[in-house]
Amino acid sequence: MPEGDTVWRAAGQLHRILAGQQLTGCDIRVPRFAATDFTGDRILEVVSRGKHLLIRGEPDAAISDRASSRGAEPWTIHSHLKMEGLWHVYGRGEPWRRPAFKARCVLETADRIAVGFELGFLQVLSATEEAAAVGHLGPDLLGPDWDAPEAVRRLASDPDRPIGLALLDQRNLAGLGNVYRCELCFLAGVHPLTPVAAVPNLPRMVELAHRLLQANKNRSTRSTTGRLRGDTLWVYGRDRRRCLRCSTAVAHDQVGDNELELRDVYYCPHCQPHRGHIA
Template identity: 50%
Template sequence: MPEGDTVYRAARMLDAALTGRVLNATDFRVPRYATLNLAGAKVTSVVSRGKHLLIRAGDLSIHSHLMMEGHWDVYAPGERWRSPGFKARCILKNPDFQAVGFELGFLRVIRTSDEPDAVGHLGPDPLGHYWDPAEAERRLRANPERPIGLSLLDQRLIAGLGNIYRSELLFISRTNPRTPAGEVQDMGRIVELAHQLLHANKDRTRRTTTPATHRDPYWVYGRGGRPCQRCGEPVVHEKIGDAAPGPGTAEVNERDLYFCPKCQPLHDTP
């Protein structure tokens, strides 16, 4: 499942194949950009911003989001694609490589100067050059009544976290996902854990949040009904989402949530 570390790796891969090279062919397989041709444009950089990816070519930026199923691949000229051609949404070619974006959640081309309008709303990115943990903590506390399990998925508060990291961060910090953000005892630790886990996984092909001695890569994610690896209590699998988005919140569809009710009690017990 694409989260911030996945997009970071994709950006690094594309940067190695495209940056500094002139495109000799492009194919945008979405109606809005079907006639757009960037052949002759030089790619100047490829960067990730949370779950967003920006390929800068000339004075334009190709802005994509992987959503749930999307991915970018890089191939040598003539190499057979690993995904069906009908799923391709963007093809960028230079003499040495071809980059193909499959099943992209969205794809658009904007002026590079307009990038702040496209991604400026995002919160601090744990994998970004300008990571600001104090600002991330401030944003997460800005709506104190909102459950922390929802706040962590709001990309305007902290960018790059998805279901997996949300569940794992809250388990490691022993925080119940339905705890109001204003009642979280150590928000700073959760923010720091986000930074540590994403950095630990950004160079791995297999994401893991557990020690190397564990067979399962995750503490609770995907383990609904199975014993908690810390206490043995069955892990709970529920859905959580914002029922009625209002001012200052972002709509979040109901998403899978995993937690241990014993290790992550909603209220302290004697």
């Protein structure tokens, strides 16, 4: 499941092959932006912001005809992988490893093709619009401006909210998805429905989130147990199997701010007791 570490890695890979390159082809397969064509423009950089991926470019004034009509306005292709999305990079003529009908964005340079498949979300923005689109995000766990005290402050500002929901709220801190949410609650020894105010050491939990994402950002196997094969996670996806610490059967439930946003949670009933649980 794509979380902040996955998106960070995808942005790094795309940046290495696209940054500084001129686009020789551009196909955005989303109805609203189907007519948008950045062919001839130059990619400036590709960055992640939490779980959002931003491809920034600008018209090449010397080459692009559009530069005269649009000025030299920079643009951003803003995408979110959601549940199934991923980016692949191919050499020219190399067969795609996913069906073409699942491609949502195809960017070509002289020798490479970057394809975004099944992107849960994609839009084209101006620089100003980009600031508005991602400006609400909390401190980015993998960003150069990571700010742990600010993340703690934002989490603590809603003390009655279950910690399992607060961790997923990207306005508090950006980059955690469902896997890390479950694992962090296990490592902190708290049930996911524990109110934020009842979490024994919130700064330590935030610091752990940062350490886990940093440790996993450069590897394809996500591990919270320190193992890179076998039991790589403590509880996520382990319903009905034994807790790795105490052998109690791992429980599986669904929680969300409302019935439309229910997400799976996994926890050990013994290692993660309800603390100040609000029914």
